[in-house]
Amino acid sequence: MEVLKQVQRLPVTPTPFKDIADKLNVSEDDVLKASEDMLARGIIRRFGPSISHRKLGYGSNPMTVLKVPEERLDEIGEFIASQEGVTHCYHRSGWDYNLFFMIHGKDRESAFERAHEIISKVNIKDYKLLLSIREFKKTSFEI
Amino acid sequence: MIIWPKNHGAPTREALVLIELDDADRKLLRALQSDIPLTSRAFEEIGERAGLSENEAVERIQELLDKGILRKVGAIIAPRELDYVSTLAAINAPESEVExxxxxINGYKGVTHNYLREGEPNIWFTMTEPDIETMEHNIAEIEKATGLAVRRMPVEKLYRIGVKFDI
Structure with a gap:
């Protein structure tokens, strides 16, 4: 758990894992092995960057919500998940709209167009596109 | 029925400050996106993929962090695998109380995303906590403080998660 806490934000130095090891009083190999293990177990999804897409101009991220009959959830969920531009796709409970997906676009028009294009292929009439107006908070989950 | 957001076509209220990247930055971000290797000199390898020296890679990554283009580099955790619970939640705030x-909502450490969106409800956030009791306690607290109901929309099934941008 201590290793996990530290590897969430790697020090940006030539030897990030060695630096963490020194801090925790363990060997660099211990840190690398623990990291590999947590990666293999799925606790760590991947080692990568967390990028602020808004600062790169991907400012338009409509959340699309659909009302899908229960028996078509998997079929439609898996189809949408496979579509280009889709970053998230979930079945959620708690609302009449039960399938959610996100796409990121450089501008509102192309994002809307892409969302409509995807929806037109699944033949669901009841849906909404919820465009974000402001970002109050966006962080990565950290323990 | 197609429900269009009410003010479709209106400009967003938030001014976006766009930061231009040079070619080397783009290559570097792409190299990071294709996973940071679990090796002693991880950034040396990242640099190699981007055609940069280890030093250049380290300096540029630090600059991208300073500029806020990168929030962090490191392990992306799957909270569910640690038995954390999370939910998407939404609240319909009157315009004068949105801020x-x-x-x-931002004050809760477990809140990782919080957006104002068009339509109703208008404030959408995600909360991730170590257990259901803590999450319920927090959401009930928000309901009590605002006098408004919070809709909880937990994930029942995940079809896709993973953001890799074309840079």
């Missing part, structure tokens, strides 16, 4: 309510 205050958004700020109240």
């Amino acid at each position: 205050a309510i958004a700020e109240l």
Whole structure:
């Protein structure tokens, strides 16, 4: 758990894992092995960057919500998940709209167009596109 | 029925400050996106993929962090695998109270995303906590403080998660 806490934000130095090891009083190999293990177990999804897409101009991220009959959830969920531009796709409970997906676009028009294009292929009439107006908070989950 | 957001076509209220990247930055971000290797000199390898020296890679990554283009580099955790619970939640705030309510919600450490969106409800956030009791306690607290109901929309099934941008 201590290793996990530290590897969430790697020090940006030539030897990030060695630096963490020194801090925790363990060997660099211990840190690398623990990291590999947590990666293999799925606790760590991947080692990568967390990028602020808004600062790169991907400012338009409509959340699309659909009302899908229960028996078509998997079929439609898996189809949408496979579509280009889709970053998230979930079945959620708690609302009449039960399938959610996100796409990121450089501008509102192309994002809307892409969302409509995807929806037109699944033949669901009841849906909404919820465009974000402001970002109050966006962080990565950290323990 | 197609429900269009009410003010479709209106400009967003938030001014976006776009930061231009040079070619080397783009290559570097792409190299990071295709996973940071679990090796002693991880950034040396990242640099190699981007055609940069280890030093250049380290300096540029630090600059991208300073500029806020990168929030962090490191392990992306799957909270569910640690038995954390999370939910998407939404609250319909009157326009005059949007700021205050958004700020109240932001105050919870477990809130990782918080957006104002078109339509109703208008404030959408995600909360991730170590157990259901803590999450319920927090959401009930938000309901009590605002006098508004919070809709909880937990994930029942995940079809896709993973953001890799074309840079």
